[in-house]
Amino acid sequence: MSKSLELTLEDRTLLVTKPTGPQRRFHYVWLRDNCWCAECRVEQTAERRLLTWSIPQDIRPNTVDAVEGGIVIDWNDQHRSTFSLDWLEANDYSQASLKRAREQATLWGGDFEVPRFAHESVVDGGAGQLAYFNAVQEFGVAIVESVPTVPGEVERFAKTVGHVREVAFERVHNVYHDPEGYNVAHTPLELKPHSDMPSYHWPPSIQLLHFLANDADGGESVVVDGWHALAKLREANPDAFEILTRVPVPYQLFSEDEDTYAVAPMVQLGHDGEVATFRFSNQLALPISIDFEMVEPFYDAYRELGEIIDSDDAKVVFKARNGDLLTVHGHRVLHGRMPFIPGTGARHLQDVYMEFDDFMAKRRVLMGIHKPMSSGALR
Numbered sequence: 001m002s003k004s005l006e007l008t009l010e011d012r013t014l015l016v017t018k019p020t021g022p023q024r025r026f027h028y029v030w031l032r033d034n035c036w037c038a039e040c041r042v043e044q045t046a047e048r049r050l051l052t053w054s055i056p057q058d059i060r061p062n063t064v065d066a067v068e069g070g071i072v073i074d075w076n077d078q079h080r081s082t083f084s085l086d087w088l089e090a091n092d093y094s095q096a097s098l099k100r101a102r103e104q105a106t107l108w109g110g111d112f113e114v115p116r117f118a119h120e121s122v123v124d125g126g127a128g129q130l131a132y133f134n135a136v137q138e139f140g141v142a143i144v145e146s147v148p149t150v151p152g153e154v155e156r157f158a159k160t161v162g163h164v165r166e167v168a169f170e171r172v173h174n175v176y177h178d179p180e181g182y183n184v185a186h187t188p189l190e191l192k193p194h195s196d197m198p199s200y201h202w203p204p205s206i207q208l209l210h211f212l213a214n215d216a217d218g219g220e221s222v223v224v225d226g227w228h229a230l231a232k233l234r235e236a237n238p239d240a241f242e243i244l245t246r247v248p249v250p251y252q253l254f255s256e257d258e259d260t261y262a263v264a265p266m267v268q269l270g271h272d273g274e275v276a277t278f279r280f281s282n283q284l285a286l287p288i289s290i291d292f293e294m295v296e297p298f299y300d301a302y303r304e305l306g307e308i309i310d311s312d313d314a315k316v317v318f319k320a321r322n323g324d325l326l327t328v329h330g331h332r333v334l335h336g337r338m339p340f341i342p343g344t345g346a347r348h349l350q351d352v353y354m355e356f357d358d359f360m361a362k363r364r365v366l367m368g369i370h371k372p373m374s375s376g377a378l379r
């Protein structure tokens with residue numbers, strides 16, 4: 001194979017041509033940065049030792065040779081690197097720069113059925129847990145059913161799938177009718193689709209809601225794919241979408257002991273231009289204070305988005321069963337509830353907050369991605 005490998009030293013890049021398949025092109029600085037020798041790497045972990053910023057701007061090979069299975073480069077900084085062809089192919093970035101973009105989310109609407117998982121299969125780990133993580137990754141929502149209706153069980157569950165993130169609420173937060181309660185969730189009122197904790201600069205990205213008792217009349221749960229709603233707005237009215245990525249909104253949320261406050265646009269984009277975080281909480285937004293001429297455009301954009309979110313096309317409504325544990329991706333999926341009638345039956349749920357990254361960290365292990373990156377050096 002290597003015999004027929006053609007290596008062309010270009011001005012700033014190495015062109016690698018095989019008789020068949022695409023041509024691949026690598027910057028010299030990238031190749032030097034990704035050297036796999038023992039001097040450039042911590043051998044037992046594959047972490048980088050080479051200081052990337054120490055690579056000279058004029059780095060280039062003195063010579064490049066094709067050998068069996070790969071290439072050998074002698075650099076003008078007196079260093080030698082080897083790369084296997086397999087590794088170069090696996091890490092080629094010259095074809096499609098978006099190849100390794102984020103994993104696809106599947107957007108859904110009002111006819112979606114929230115995927116359900118058996119409690120045992122998730123807490124046992126293995127394939128059942130992986131299926132649950134996959135659903136949270138893809139849809140941003142999942143229900144684990146028949147979780148024992150014991151107070152505190154939600155925290156036990158949380159520990160099997162990640163780490164509890166403590167916030168201004170109690171570590172395990174109780175939601176039931178309480179005329180003295182500090183939050184609208186403690187009333188029997190409807191809660192429109194919302195995200196919790198927008199008053200943090202990094203709101204919790206996972207929320208668990210465990211229904212210990214859901215016997216009151218009403219109180220049906222509502223979930224909405226916020227990213228889908230935003231995609232619709234972006235398509236229909238890109239200017240409105242853009243305004244929501246720019247206009248800062250202050251949010252406040254308090255408990256008995258703490259008062260949280262953050263200012264952020266409703267929509268924050270990631271490096272790929274897609275929605276990364278979404279805050280939507282009508283009840284917790286404080287008066288906006290923005291450029292005078294932006295006030296009405298902001299309200300127009302908010303109105304258009306609110307109508308999309310609050311429509312039957314977007315809302316999945318279901319009555320959670322006792323023992324259901326609803327998981328939502330807090331930066332994507334909005335949750336809410338219909339009003340309920342106190343005195344018609346018990347209604348008690350417990351919330352715990354967590355982080356999506358911790359879910360994905362466990363998922364990578366279950367997927368078998370749990371090792372130092374394979375070496376790119378020739379053996």
Ligand code: OGA
Pocket residue numbers: 175185191196219221335336337349351
């Ligand atoms: C909450 C909440 C929903 C419900 O506590 O954050 O939205 O069903 N509760 O009571």
Ligand code: ZN
Pocket residue numbers: 035036037038039040079080081
């Ligand atoms: Zn090296």
Ligand code: ZN
Pocket residue numbers: 194195196335
């Ligand atoms: Zn909520």
